[in-house]
Amino acid sequence: MKQTATLLLGLLVLTSSCVTKKVYQDLESKYADLKKENRRLQDENDDCVKTKADLDMAYNALKDELNTTKLERDRNMADYTSASNNLKALQSSYDALEKNSNDALQANMAKNRDLLDELKAKERALANEQSRLNKLKADLQASSERLTELENLMAAKDASMRKLKETLSSALNSFEGKGLTVHQKNGKVYVSMENKLLFSSGSWAVGSEGRRAVVEVGKVLAANPDISVLIEGHTDDDAYNGSGPIADNWDLSTKRATVIVNILAENKSINPQNLTAAGRSEYAPISSNNTADGKAKNRRIEIILTPKLDEISKMLNQM
Structure with a gap:
């Protein structure tokens, strides 16, 4: 110009x-x-x-x-x-x-508005996510505390069962070598009594020595009211040849379990609601039925002691 x-x-x-x-x-x-x-x-x-x-x-x-x-x-x-x-x-x-x-300029302004809206949406999403994470963190903390409490409770139950096993072993020490064993497995205590200690062949009448053993078990159970007691009757695989009201090994194993329950129930300090009788017949052997010794081991009464887990179940449902 x-x-x-x-x-x-x-x-x-x-x-x-x-x-x-x-x-x-x-x-x-x-x-x-x-x-x-x-x-x-x-x-x-x-x-x-x-x-x-x-x-x-x-x-x-x-x-x-x-x-x-x-x-x-x-x-x-x-x-x-x-x-x-x-x-x-x-x-x-x-x-x-x-x-x-x-x-x-107009296009950039429109784009900036869109980006601003997107940023605000992401900020809201981030705030929601942070809120969700905070809640999850609080829930996790609460669950962790409940888990610790549950672990402590289970450890206490396990320690209680170990003590129960030791108490039973001590109380039944005089029956060692007579077909009675006490052991702990999977958080439960098992008192196993072979039939030679309790019953005659084909019978469900308990002998004096066997009754004494069952009574000793009852004394320990009376001092531990928070224990569920399952009494299982077991037989070998020989067919039942007796007479009377017993039809087969199912009936015999159930009758024997019921008799043990009745002896335990004579101790009035034991809550009958904690007692359960079950017949397993020949279908839960612990040894081979091909030998006389194996058959003798299979003919038995097992008293299975389980800690009541109502409190643990309640805690698990809350987690």
Whole structure:
């Protein structure tokens, strides 16, 4: 734009003697307008200061050139026309750029709004997730505390059963070697009595020695009211050949278990609700029935002592 003003100034100098006053005034008016435009552009673009200085130098050089030759007037007119066209092209480009910039700005603003909405949604989701994690952490802490309590309770139950086993072993020590054993397995205590200690063959009447053993067991159970007692009757696989109300080994094993329950129930300190009788017949052997010794081991009464797990079950249901 400044170059164009300079060219016009030169043209004014060259043509001042050969143009009409109206043309001169028009050119002079255009020159004044261009100077105003130049000042406005200078105010708007500080980055062009250096360029302006360079153009000023070019302007002075052109002025000297114009003073020394009028032959370049046509070329300068052509330059003016070209510069004018360039100005129009630049203006068009500027308009297009401004429109594109506005479109891009609107698009970016819309995108930023979408990103902001997405960020807020993620913040809400994060807050919800944090709340859920806090609840899970609290639940985990509570479960951990209940688990520790449960482990302590189970350890106490296990210690109690070990003590019960030791107490039974001590109380039944006099029956050692007579077909009576006491052992602990899977948190339970098993008192196993072979039939040679309790019953005659085919009978469910308990002998005096066997009764004494059962009574000793009852004394220990009376001191441990929180124990569930399952009495199981077992036979070998020989078919029952007796007479009377017994039909087979099922009946015999059940009858023998019931008799032991009745002897235990004679101790009034034992809660009958803790006692259960069951007949297993020949179907839970602990030895082979192919030998006489194996058959003798299978003919037995097992008193299975189990700690009551109501409290443990309740805690498990709460976890």
